[in-house]
Amino acid sequence: MRRKIVNALAVLLLGAVFATIALAYQERQFLRPLAEFYVTQTPTMLGLPNIVTGILITWRGFDTLGEVAVLFMVAASVGLLLRETGETQTHSNPQTRPAGEIVTSGAATLLPPIFLFGAYVIANGHLSAGGGFQGGAIVASGVVLLLLARPRAELPLGFLAITESLAGVFYVLLGIAGIVFAGGFLDSRFLPAGQFGAFISAGAIPAISILLGIKVGAELSVVVDRFRR
């Protein structure tokens, strides 16, 4: 009972803080200077219509690289935490029931469109809403559906690990190419900007986006697969 009162008090106090913020909040009418810089300079300097992708992949590309490193560490640490220890008996569900008719046929119908949509979102990240992270997550959700439909399916973990590492290596190599041929690490302007809004345009951004998508998709699939056993 006492714990409940303390909890309610804490939530109420936090609610009071939030309420003052929400009451004082005024919808802004203009962009802040930094945002205005990004919005006006991204199309001209990088030749890229999608400003969010420009921020993620070029302006703040180093952060994105660090974030991918975080994902990699999570995949590694989840594997470490969930590895079969000798003393506990294996809980790897002795008789897995096969998936139902609806799930299997649904997966058979939906998997190709899901993977295609993921590839589309990854490849068009520089033109419309999307990008490496989003498309990678879509691909990984397709993998989840695959694992639900076929619980005994084995993912090609070695292949995924090699693909993911190669994507990471090429990502860093593209970043270094930015140092050598353009203004700095992960500067995408060492490839020609091309025609604004065309599929192959915006320098190295599509390439980086695709590598990012491959890496994120492989890592999320590995993380999901680790939780299965």
Place this chain on the structure above:
Amino acid sequence: MGISVSHLALVTGFLLCLIGVWGLLSNRHILRIIISFSLLDTGVHIVLVATGYITGATAPILDEALGPGAAALHSVDPIPSALVVTAIVIGFSVTAVMLAYAIRLYRAKGTLDIDAFTESKG
């Protein structure tokens, strides 16, 4: 001026945060704590995106409807959107690690009630 869209999103995000904090504090089951954490996380994302809204603006993607000249006036702040993409991925990572720990704790004690894990209580 009445209630704007971003105000509504902001308040919704804050409410989700509060529900998450309440769940974190009052639940004793580890999976429920993890779900509460995810709610809190989602609430913060909604608040962040809401603060990037500019009145009457649209997504910061240039096309025929939003030329380079109009973009500075009619696009939302792209920085919170970019930050939230990052935050969603990190939130996923943290959730995955928490779930892995939950599985380890269950293997050790056969229960997910947090009251069963008192050895490390200071």
